[in-house]
Amino acid sequence: MTASIGVSSFPEDGNDAQTLLKHADLAMYAAKQLGKNGFQYYVREMSVSLQNRIDMESHLRSALEHNEFVLHYQPRISLDTDACTGVEALIRWHHPKLGLVMPADFIPVAEECGAIVQIGAWVLREACRQNAQWLADGIAPIRVSVNLSARQFADKDLRRVVLDALKQSGLPGYLLELELTESMVMRDAEQAARWLSRLKRTGVRLAIDDFGTGYSSLAYLSRFPIDTVKIDRSFIRYLPDSRSDAQITSAIIGLGHQMALEVVAEGVENEAQLDFLRCEGCDEVQGYYFSHPIPAADVTAFLAGHTAHGLLPEQGPQPMRAPASTIGGTAS
Numbered sequence: 001m002t003a004s005i006g007v008s009s010f011p012e013d014g015n016d017a018q019t020l021l022k023h024a025d026l027a028m029y030a031a032k033q034l035g036k037n038g039f040q041y042y043v044r045e046m047s048v049s050l051q052n053r054i055d056m057e058s059h060l061r062s063a064l065e066h067n068e069f070v071l072h073y074q075p076r077i078s079l080d081t082d083a084c085t086g087v088e089a090l091i092r093w094h095h096p097k098l099g100l101v102m103p104a105d106f107i108p109v110a111e112e113c114g115a116i117v118q119i120g121a122w123v124l125r126e127a128c129r130q131n132a133q134w135l136a137d138g139i140a141p142i143r144v145s146v147n148l149s150a151r152q153f154a155d156k157d158l159r160r161v162v163l164d165a166l167k168q169s170g171l172p173g174y175l176l177e178l179e180l181t182e183s184m185v186m187r188d189a190e191q192a193a194r195w196l197s198r199l200k201r202t203g204v205r206l207a208i209d210d211f212g213t214g215y216s217s218l219a220y221l222s223r224f225p226i227d228t229v230k231i232d233r234s235f236i237r238y239l240p241d242s243r244s245d246a247q248i249t250s251a252i253i254g255l256g257h258q259m260a261l262e263v264v265a266e267g268v269e270n271e272a273q274l275d276f277l278r279c280e281g282c283d284e285v286q287g288y289y290f291s292h293p294i295p296a297a298d299v300t301a302f303l304a305g306h307t308a309h310g311l312l313p314e315q316g317p318q319p320m321r322a323p324a325s326t327i328g329g330t331a332s
Contacts, residue, residue: 030049250280268287
């Protein structure tokens with residue numbers, strides 16, 4: 001157990017016990033938001049900050065009821081065929097007063113107050129529904145990727161939520177990919193391995209997002225039944241000029257292929273980066289060089305310019321890969 005402490009002082013922060021306790025409570029919540037296990041002194045700005053947070057929580061809980069969320073999709077491109085093989089679903093919030101609210105402004109609050117579980121379930125259902133609709137419209141099969149939050153991953157009902165989303169939409173499991181960050185699965189590797197195995201048996205694909213920013217290695221991740229590793233954009237940003245980033249990226253691609261993983265590079269923004277990744281044998285890329293996240297209505301037009309050959313049907317859950325005992329090299 002750890003302690004988060006808030007401090008208020010008489011008479012600067014209040015002239016009575018009730019006010020002092022209220023302000024100390026605000027300071028305590030500020031200490032929690034800064035990483036817990038610390039202390040903060042009360043300042044007047046905390047009252048405004050807390051009220052904004054309370055308002056945000058209230059608006060978030062009503063946003064689902066009023067259909068204020070919408071998904072945009074960022075395409076993923078195969079470097080082998082130059083075709084679009086999938087899209088990543090990214091949530092946006094059309095607030096009636098604030099306008100378009102980006103995820104960075106509301107996802108942390110949703111995580112803290114627990115609303116992210118309901119929001120995440122909606123994202124899963126909507127992404128599956130939309131992909132099934134594209135199939136019904138005659139578009140060649142593409143994979144849709146959905147990011148899972150830490151709270152979702154820890155939710156005991158996650159497997160049921162995934163199965164319900166697939167059943168309601170009629171989408172084959174192999175056309176859904178669930179993305180988890182490296183830090184999420186490494187917090188408790190043994191438990192993560194069990195939960196990932198349960199998810200894998202639903203027939204979906206599993207991906208490790210933002211790889212390279214945590215404290216694990218591909219050798220350790222070989223214990224998990226994952227299909228895809230996504231190289232974090234921080235390693236792509238300065239390619240090919242940064243020698244260290246180039247070495248790390250090359251190592252991840254090489255080791256990923258040795259483990260029979262599909263390797264995707266995020267944050268590709270120029271042709272030099274693309275050429276480097278192509279030469280290194282990276283499987284897929286996504287980033288502003290090809291497209292910003294776009295509304296569902298624009299995906300069809302994008303696919304027309306990047307003809308998707310379609311993914312081969314996969315019957316039922318895929319067999320889980322046996323853990324690798326040796327890996328030829330390590331990535332720093």
